[in-house]
Amino acid sequence: MIAEVCINYQDANVDKTFDYLVPEHLEELVEVGKRVYVNFGVSNRVVEGLIVNVKEDTNIEKEKLKRIFSVIDKIPVVSEEQIKLAFSIRDYYALKLGQALELVIPPFISNKDIYQISAKTDQEIDLEGELKEIYKKILKRPISANSKFAKENKEKIISLFLKGLLKYELKPLKSLEDKKENMLTEPQYGLTDEQNRALDVIKTAFDEGVYKNILLFGVTGSGKTEVYIQAMKYVIEKGKSVILMVPEISLTPQMIESVKNRLNTTVVVYHSKMSSLQRQMAWLKLKSGEAKVVIGPRSAIFAPAKELGLIIVDEEHEPSYKAEKSPRINAVEVAQMRAKINNIPVVLGSATPMVEHYYWAISGKYLLCTLKSRVNMTMPEVFVVDMKKELLEGNKSIFSRLLLSEIEKNLQKGEQVLLFLNRRGYSPVVICRECGYVYMCKNCSISLTYHKSGYLKCHYCNYKEKYTGICPKCGSKYVRQYGSGTQRIEDEIKMYFKDAKILRMDKDTTTRKDAIEEILNRFKRKEADILVGTQMIAKGLHFPDLTLVGVINADTILNMPDFRSKERTFQLLTQVAGRAGREKQGRVIIQTFNPDDYSIVAASKHDYESFFREEIKLRKAMGYPPYAYIVNFVVVSQNEKYAQRGIENVYRLLEEYSKTADAKIYGPSESPIFKVENQYRYHILVKFKKALQMIDVANKIKERYNYNNAELIIDVNPWNTL
DNA sequence: AGCACGCCGACT
DNA sequence: GTCGGCGTGCTC
Numbered sequence: 001m002i003a004e005v006c007i008n009y010q011d012a013n014v015d016k017t018f019d020y021l022v023p024e025h026l027e028e029l030v031e032v033g034k035r036v037y038v039n040f041g042v043s044n045r046v047v048e049g050l051i052v053n054v055k056e057d058t059n060i061e062k063e064k065l066k067r068i069f070s071v072i073d074k075i076p077v078v079s080e081e082q083i084k085l086a087f088s089i090r091d092y093y094a095l096k097l098g099q100a101l102e103l104v105i106p107p108f109i110s111n112k113d114i115y116q117i118s119a120k121t122d123q124e125i126d127l128e129g130e131l132k133e134i135y136k137k138i139l140k141r142p143i144s145a146n147s148k149f150a151k152e153n154k155e156k157i158i159s160l161f162l163k164g165l166l167k168y169e170l171k172p173l174k175s176l177e178d179k180k181e182n183m184l185t186e187p188q189y190g191l192t193d194e195q196n197r198a199l200d201v202i203k204t205a206f207d208e209g210v211y212k213n214i215l216l217f218g219v220t221g222s223g224k225t226e227v228y229i230q231a232m233k234y235v236i237e238k239g240k241s242v243i244l245m246v247p248e249i250s251l252t253p254q255m256i257e258s259v260k261n262r263l264n265t266t267v268v269v270y271h272s273k274m275s276s277l278q279r280q281m282a283w284l285k286l287k288s289g290e291a292k293v294v295i296g297p298r299s300a301i302f303a304p305a306k307e308l309g310l311i312i313v314d315e316e317h318e319p320s321y322k323a324e325k326s327p328r329i330n331a332v333e334v335a336q337m338r339a340k341i342n343n344i345p346v347v348l349g350s351a352t353p354m355v356e357h358y359y360w361a362i363s364g365k366y367l368l369c370t371l372k373s374r375v376n377m378t379m380p381e382v383f384v385v386d387m388k389k390e391l392l393e394g395n396k397s398i399f400s401r402l403l404l405s406e407i408e409k410n411l412q413k414g415e416q417v418l419l420f421l422n423r424r425g426y427s428p429v430v431i432c433r434e435c436g437y438v439y440m441c442k443n444c445s446i447s448l449t450y451h452k453s454g455y456l457k458c459h460y461c462n463y464k465e466k467y468t469g470i471c472p473k474c475g476s477k478y479v480r481q482y483g484s485g486t487q488r489i490e491d492e493i494k495m496y497f498k499d500a501k502i503l504r505m506d507k508d509t510t511t512r513k514d515a516i517e518e519i520l521n522r523f524k525r526k527e528a529d530i531l532v533g534t535q536m537i538a539k540g541l542h543f544p545d546l547t548l549v550g551v552i553n554a555d556t557i558l559n560m561p562d563f564r565s566k567e568r569t570f571q572l573l574t575q576v577a578g579r580a581g582r583e584k585q586g587r588v589i590i591q592t593f594n595p596d597d598y599s600i601v602a603a604s605k606h607d608y609e610s611f612f613r614e615e616i617k618l619r620k621a622m623g624y625p626p627y628a629y630i631v632n633f634v635v636v637s638q639n640e641k642y643a644q645r646g647i648e649n650v651y652r653l654l655e656e657y658s659k660t661a662d663a664k665i666y667g668p669s670e671s672p673i674f675k676v677e678n679q680y681r682y683h684i685l686v687k688f689k690k691a692l693q694m695i696d697v698a699n700k701i702k703e704r705y706n707y708n709n710a711e712l713i714i715d716v717n718p719w720n721t722l
Numbered sequence: 723a724g725c726a727c728g729c730c731g732a733c734t
Numbered sequence: 735g736t737c738g739g740c741g742t743g744c745t746c
Contacts, residue, residue: 005746013723018746041745042725065746706742 001027003068004053006097007040015096015703017052021065030054033076033083036068037161046158048072050101052083070161072168075287078104079304081341088337089329094698094714099327104302106283107272117150117157118142120167131156135165195227198369202231205345205367206238206310213336215316215361216349218371219606220578224349225255227371228312229262231347232293236265240309240344241292245331247318249273249297250516251539255314256295263293270296270303298323298331301338308342311335315539316348316357317571322719330717351578352571352608355615356626380549380577380586382604386595387553398484398492403550403589407493407530410548411500415584416523417530419489420576421552424506424534425449425457426488427481430467434476445675451508452487461677489552490532497530505533538576547587549580554592554600561672562720563624566599570611573603623664625717628687629694632718633701634671637710640680646710647682650701654684657700662689672722685721 001022007014020038022030030036032051040047044066078086082104090100119139127135134156137143143150145168150157160166191199198216205212218224232242244259246252249271260267268282268291282303285291289306296303298321301311313321313332321331332348339346348357348366361368385400395401410417427450430439439448441458448456450467457464471479484492486506493502505519516536523531524543531537551573558569573590580586592600602611620627633654635646647668654665664687671681688694698714705712715721 002746007745014745016745020746038746041723045724047723708741 001030002055002057002062002065003030003036003051004055005036005038005049005068006052006101007038007047007049013096014098017097018049019065021062021067022054023067023069026068026071029071030068031076032080033073033078035072035077037070037072037158038068039066050078050105052101074169077106079306081308081338082302082304084341085302085334085338088341089327089334091699092333092337092695093327093329093716094695094702095327096702103327103329106304107279116142117145117166117168120165125165131160135160138166189223191226191230192223192371192373194369194371194373195223195230198227198371199230199234201367201369202227202310202345202347203234206231206235209343210345211336211340211343212345213339213357213360213366214345214347214369215353215357215366216347216369216371217351217353217358217361217608218349218369219351219374220575221374221377221582222351222371224314224371225258228314228347228349229259231310231312232259232263235309236263236292238309240307241286241289241294241305242310242312243300243303243305243308243335244293244295245300245311245313245321245335246295246297247315247320248539249295251536252314253517254542259293259295265293266291267293267295270294270300272299301331301334308338309344310347311339311344312347312349314349317350317352317354317567319568319719324720326713328713328715328718330719333717352574355567355612355619358608358612359616359626377582378585379606380580380588382577382588382590382606384590384592384595384600384604387591387593398489398552399496399550400589400591403591404496406548406587406589407497407550411497411529414545415548416526416528416543416546417548417550418537418546418576418579419493419530419532419550419552420534420537421484421486421489421532422534422556422572423483423485423553424459424487424508425451425485426491427483428485429482430456431480431482432471432474432476433478433480435471435474437471437473439472443675443678445673449485450481452491460673484552486532486534493530493532500530501528502530502532503528505531505537507534507536510536535572538572538579541579542582543579544583546579547581547584549576549586549588551576551588551590551592554590555594558592558594558597558599560720562722563619563622564719566597566611566615566618569597570599570603570608570615573600574606574608577603577606623687628689629691630718631686631688631694631698632683632715632721633686634681634683634713634715635710636679636681636713638678638680639709642707642709643680643682646705646707646712647684649705649707650684650712653701653704654686654697657697658686661693661697663687663693663697683721 003020003022004017005020006017032054034051036049036051037046038049086100086104090097117138134153201214216224235242266285268285270282286294287304294300294303294305313335316332323329335346360366385402390400407417429447430450439456441448441463443463444458444460446458446460448458451457454467455464456467469479470477486504490502490504503519503523510516554573557572558565577588580588598614599611633650635643635650637643651668667684668682671683674681698716702714
C-alpha cells in the first residue's frame, strides 16, 4: 500500500506530492484526507502531510520510499471531493498545491484547538527521565494539541508518538446545540408563473444529474429568495445538501432567518467571524450530514457539505466573491468547479448579472430564467442631474438644487433620505497651495485622506498621522482639502438642514462589532431622517419610509482605470436606487458630470438590456472578457530593483511560452498603485483568446519562476488591476 | 523550509 | 590549489 502525501501544505512551498510506503500496522488507519507525520528531506525531519491518494503497489521502486510513521486523524479532515476541488483550483489559478489544499482544510484544524493528545493505554509505561514526566502528565489528563505545553515539548511528544504511546483525537465537544426552532411557515404571497418556471428548470437540472449553470435574472423584489427556498426544499427532500452563497453575512440576516425557518433541516452558517467552537460545530454538523444547508460568504464554498446537490450564488455579480489577496480565487468560479465535480447545477442569482454571465446565458451556454414582475412594488422615479450645468449656473455646492429641494420635501413629510457616496473620510486629497505638495502615504503611493478626527489616513494600509495644517515641505499655512467624503457630506447637510437628524455608516463608524446592525436599527426606528454612507448602505436594506435616495457623485467608480468600471457603476446605481420607495413611491437623484454615459442612462431607466448591448460592443472592440481571458502577473518586493528583476524574469518566460498561444502581452509596467504597504509592484497583463492556453501558460510560468527575491502573484481573471 | 551541489572569486 | 559565497534545485 502506497500513500500519496502532500507535504507542508501550510507553508505551501513544495508543489508536488510524495509517495510513502504504508507500514502494515497503519494500513487500516490510512485514508485519503487524513493527516500524517512523515520523515522528509535529507535530515529526515518530521513534517505534517495530507494523504491525497492511496494506491496499491504499482511499478514504484519501493526500496526508495520512506514510511509513514503515524496517522494523525481519526476521521478524514478533507473529503475526496474537496481534494479534487483543490486540484481543480490549483490548475485554474496556477497555485501551488499547498495553497489550494489550505483552502479546503478547515481553519480550526490548522489551529489544532479541537484536537487533544491522550495516552493510548491507561498503564504507566517504563520510560526514562523527562519522557516519563511528560507521559505521566498526559496519562493523568489529555492535553490540548494547541497548548503551550504541547508546543514547548513538541520533540518529546513526537517521540512518544513514534513509540506508539499516544493518540491524537477530536476533543469531546461541549454541547452547544442551538435550539431547533420549529417555526415552519408556508409561503403566503404562492409562486408566480415566472417563479414556477425557474423552479422547474432547477429541478430538472438537478434530476438529470448534470453540471449546468442557471442564471436567475430577477429585479429587486421579484422573489428570487422564494425560488431558492423551494429549490432547496426539493434537493433536501432527495437527501442531498445545498450551499447557499451570500456576498456578506452581516447584510443578509433576513434571508438567513427565512431559510432557517422554512426548511425542515439543520441550517448552518459558515464564516470567518464565528468563534472557533461555533465553527467546529458547523463543521461537524455538515461532515456528519446532520446539516443539509450551509449559508455563508466566499469561504462557504469550501464547506464540507456531504453529498452536495445544489449550489446557489446570490448576487453573483458582487465583487466580494473575488479574493483581493493571494490566492486570488473567485468563489463563483470555484462554485462552478465544485458543481462540475459533483454533476450538479449552480444557480446564479442577480438583478444586474455579470456581463460575462449574461452573455453566456443568451448564447446558450447557461440556462436563463428571468423574473420580470415585481411583487407588490413599483420602480422608483430616477432623475439624473448634470453637475457641469449646476456649476455653470453658479451652484458651487456639492449638492444640486434639485437634491436639496427634494430633501427639504422629505423632511417636511417625515420621510427618510439615503445619501450615497463611495468615499469615506472628509477629503480624499490635501494639497499645499503654495508649493503644490500633495500629502502622500509613507508606505503606499496613495494620497492621504483627511479625517475629521484631525488625522490623515491611508485607506490602503491604515497608516495615519496627525494633521498640522502646515506644509511639511515649505512650511506654508495655505494647505487645503480637496474633494468630499462621507464625513464632509454629513457636515454640509447639517449646515443646510440644522434640525435634521443624521446617521453615518461607513468603515469608520462600523469598526465595533454589531455597529452595522445598530445603525440600521436606529434608522429603521426613525431615530434619524438622513443616512449618509458608502457601499455598505447600497445592499439589501429595506425601510418603509425611505422614499428618497441621493447619489452624490456617480463618477467615482466610472472614472476608475478598469474595464469593469461601467459595469460596476450600473450595478451600484441600480442597487442603491432599489432602496427607495419599496412600499411608497420613491425618487432617486443621481448627480454626475457624465449624464450621457450609457451606464448612468441605463441605470436611470432600470434597463439592463440596453446597458448590456452597449457594454458588450465595447468588450468586443477592446478584446475584454467574455471575448478574452485575462491574467495579471504581478511581482512584488520590498526592494524596487528586486521587483523589477522579477518582472523581467516573468517577461522572458512569457515571451517563450506564449509564442504558440494566441496571446497579447501588455507591459511590463509599474502597477497603477506602484507601492502598497512598502511593497513595490510591477505587472504584466496578458489577454488570451482561449481559456486552455491561458491555464497552460500561467502554470508553466508558475513552475519556472524561481526568483526568490520577489514574489510572483498570478491573478487569473482579475477584478481589479490596481 | 532545509540542505547539497556546483560554479565562481579570494586568498592562506 | 581549496575555501566559502550564494544561486539553483530536490526532498518519496
